[in-house]
Amino acid sequence: MSVEEQRLILKYADEPSYTNDIACYIKHGGYEELKKAIQLKPEDICKEVLDSGVRGRGGAGFPAGMKWKFLDRKSGKPIYLICNADESEPGTFKDRQIIHKDPHQLIEGMMISAFAIQAKLAFIYIRGEFFEGYKILERAIEEARSKNLLGDNILGSGYSCDIIVHRGAGAYICGEETGLIESLEGKRANPRIKPPYFPAALGLYQCPTIVNNVETLCDVKHIIAMGAKAFSEIGTPGNVGTRIWCVSGHVQKPGYYEFPCAAITLGELIYEVCGGLLPGRKLKAVIPGGSSSKILRADERFKGKLKDGTEFDWGIEDIPMDFDSLAAVGSMSGSGGVIIMDDSTDMVEALANINYFYAHESCGQCTPCREGVPWMKKITTRMCSGNAREEDPQMLINIADQIAGRTICAFGEAASWPVQSFVSKFRDEFEAKAKEQELLRKQGLETSKETTLI
Amino acid sequence: MDLKQTTLDKIDRLVPRYPDKRSAALPLCHLVQEDQGYLTNDSIEWIANRLDLEPINIAEIVTFYPMLRTEAPGKYQVRVCRTLSCALSGAYKTCKQFEDAFDCKVGSTSDDQLVTLEYVECHADCGRAPVVMIGEKEYTGVDSEKAADLIEQIKNGTVETE
Numbered sequence A: 001m002s003v004e005e006q007r008l009i010l011k012y013a014d015e016p017s018y019t020n021d022i023a024c025y026i027k028h029g030g031y032e033e034l035k036k037a038i039q040l041k042p043e044d045i046c047k048e049v050l051d052s053g054v055r056g057r058g059g060a061g062f063p064a065g066m067k068w069k070f071l072d073r074k075s076g077k078p079i080y081l082i083c084n085a086d087e088s089e090p091g092t093f094k095d096r097q098i099i100h101k102d103p104h105q106l107i108e109g110m111m112i113s114a115f116a117i118q119a120k121l122a123f124i125y126i127r128g129e130f131f132e133g134y135k136i137l138e139r140a141i142e143e144a145r146s147k148n149l150l151g152d153n154i155l156g157s158g159y160s161c162d163i164i165v166h167r168g169a170g171a172y173i174c175g176e177e178t179g180l181i182e183s184l185e186g187k188r189a190n191p192r193i194k195p196p197y198f199p200a201a202l203g204l205y206q207c208p209t210i211v212n213n214v215e216t217l218c219d220v221k222h223i224i225a226m227g228a229k230a231f232s233e234i235g236t237p238g239n240v241g242t243r244i245w246c247v248s249g250h251v252q253k254p255g256y257y258e259f260p261c262a263a264i265t266l267g268e269l270i271y272e273v274c275g276g277l278l279p280g281r282k283l284k285a286v287i288p289g290g291s292s293s294k295i296l297r298a299d300e301r302f303k304g305k306l307k308d309g310t311e312f313d314w315g316i317e318d319i320p321m322d323f324d325s326l327a328a329v330g331s332m333s334g335s336g337g338v339i340i341m342d343d344s345t346d347m348v349e350a351l352a353n354i355n356y357f358y359a360h361e362s363c364g365q366c367t368p369c370r371e372g373v374p375w376m377k378k379i380t381t382r383m384c385s386g387n388a389r390e391e392d393p394q395m396l397i398n399i400a401d402q403i404a405g406r407t408i409c410a411f412g413e414a415a416s417w418p419v420q421s422f423v424s425k426f427r428d429e430f431e432a433k434a435k436e437q438e439l440l441r442k443q444g445l446e447t448s449k450e451t452t453l454i
Numbered sequence B: 001m002d003l004k005q006t007t008l009d010k011i012d013r014l015v016p017r018y019p020d021k022r023s024a025a026l027p028l029c030h031l032v033q034e035d036q037g038y039l040t041n042d043s044i045e046w047i048a049n050r051l052d053l054e055p056i057n058i059a060e061i062v063t064f065y066p067m068l069r070t071e072a073p074g075k076y077q078v079r080v081c082r083t084l085s086c087a088l089s090g091a092y093k094t095c096k097q098f099e100d101a102f103d104c105k106v107g108s109t110s111d112d113q114l115v116t117l118e119y120v121e122c123h124a125d126c127g128r129a130p131v132v133m134i135g136e137k138e139y140t141g142v143d144s145e146k147a148a149d150l151i152e153q154i155k156n157g158t159v160e161t162e
């Protein structure tokens, strides 16, 4: 590999002698930051996190320190901290690595964060399918409790806080923070409308609540370890710290790779880090930030201006891997799930696969999402079974346009963006397929062919 | 409904940890399902009772969350991830292989009750696709060779499920 990873969060995780028990973690300097943190004033920790500029790793990239600042402290109600370990955005598998290989790092990050926001109780909402991860976390929490690193009067500081690991049960929408909160309250995971239900004001049990992703909470530990200034010097202004990119699909070496933000380009990630495409294959498209982010076409030119005014003119391989660059090319870094597709991929089938997912996962509360997403699935499914109609590509766009922006939660966008971007960027393929099938049907010929992605 | 003493102990430890009892609804569904294999009307009423809720409060979550079951599964529950990364790596082919081997359409239980075969959505291990869960155990990189191996192990009862 000519481009070397620079790991912060996963620094030890894959060392052969590193184990996920507390003795090993402490041997590697673990829990020193928690000891340091409880000597500080909670508001000083919040300020460090704010000054670091760290942005959330769960999807939206919202600055964590800013979110913490929005906490309603005047209400006098108890404050809760929730770690979002639902990891359900297709293409994402970074939180799994942390939970399995370095659970104490997460617990330490959580306890520092809990102390900083003065949480009364903390939760880890973990997806139900992580059977092993759940057991690992339960054990790790017991280990930490027995050393008084969580629970009552932590290390004699007078501050008490426990962690409850709460298991989901297979619903993607539990990753959306207000859906997660409803689920944690023992209900269906129907997201709440914002405003007024911003968790920082009206969250769990209508109390002020902070929801952060696993990776974000681990970053907090490192911010305390190195200080806000040093942390903010990793990456570029506005894109600080490292990101764990999860690469899947058509590359030689799929996997997770950690780099400072903007340290590599998408091309380097594909060709140098992941060993390139399979023999004889060419790159066709990339979904850069989990299946809901907009697709990038391999032969596109991306032109525009960055936030700081610099003009860019990039091919797909030149795009720096960070929050702002991926946003500037019309997509997003999202949850860090990079899905690579080579020229063997049928784009209609790939979209049909994605639409199947979203139709399955809509919570059903809002009409545009509950009805519209299954319609989009129905259309792409018929396009794969030989029953495409000429109007289908445009109809897909029309439906997606009527969902996005008209729903309670961002699932509406998550389901529409793939449709809008696939159809507009690969319109030729969608139209050709629709035309061909119409024609064959008219001639009374067999229209369906074997599919691989749906 | 007869729950094992260990399950009852777990439930008694768990419920008081939550600031609001209702939060224990989903964990209790998990625990009762693990104990009984699936959730019946009786178990739904029992859970509601235990948490001072109405049965509908439990029934509505049982029908919402895909991992909660109201029917007995086969001896082995085989869940094939079909989402994009796994599909790009051949998950549909893998699934077909299971269908053929057990004469069981995905979404159903084989006549001999040996396997329940299901599609599931992304299991967050897409770098090692295709992903298949058997019981609580995850298998990765399940290409046709590995699938044939697993099928054999299911048939002779040696496959690991946790």
Ligand SMILES: Cc1cc2nc3c(=O)[nH]c(=O)nc-3n(C[C@H](O)[C@H](O)[C@H](O)COP(=O)(O)O)c2cc1C
Pocket (backbone or CB within 6 Å): A055, A056, A057, A058, A059, A060, A061, A062, A064, A084, A085, A086, A087, A088, A089, A172, A173, A174, A175, A176, A177, A178, A211, A212, A213, A214, A216, A217, A409, A410, A411, A414
């Ligand atoms: C449909 C949907 C699914 C989501 N799934 C996840 C998820 O699986 N994990 C996660 O951390 N955030 C997920 N999010 C983002 C959360 O709502 C929330 O913004 C995030 O947990 C905040 O953490 P962060 O600020 O640390 O990123 C999802 C959002 C939406 C709209």
Ligand code: SF4
Pocket (backbone or CB within 6 Å): A173, A190, A191, A361, A362, A363, A364, A365, A366, A367, A369, A370, A407, A408, A409, A410, A411, A412
């Ligand atoms: S957008 Fe979809 S998932 Fe979100 S609340 Fe509405 S119906 Fe539910």
Ligand code: FES
Pocket (backbone or CB within 6 Å): A090, A091, A092, B081, B082, B083, B084, B085, B086, B087, B121, B122, B123, B124, B125, B126, B129, B131
């Ligand atoms: S797509 Fe199968 S594990 Fe993610």
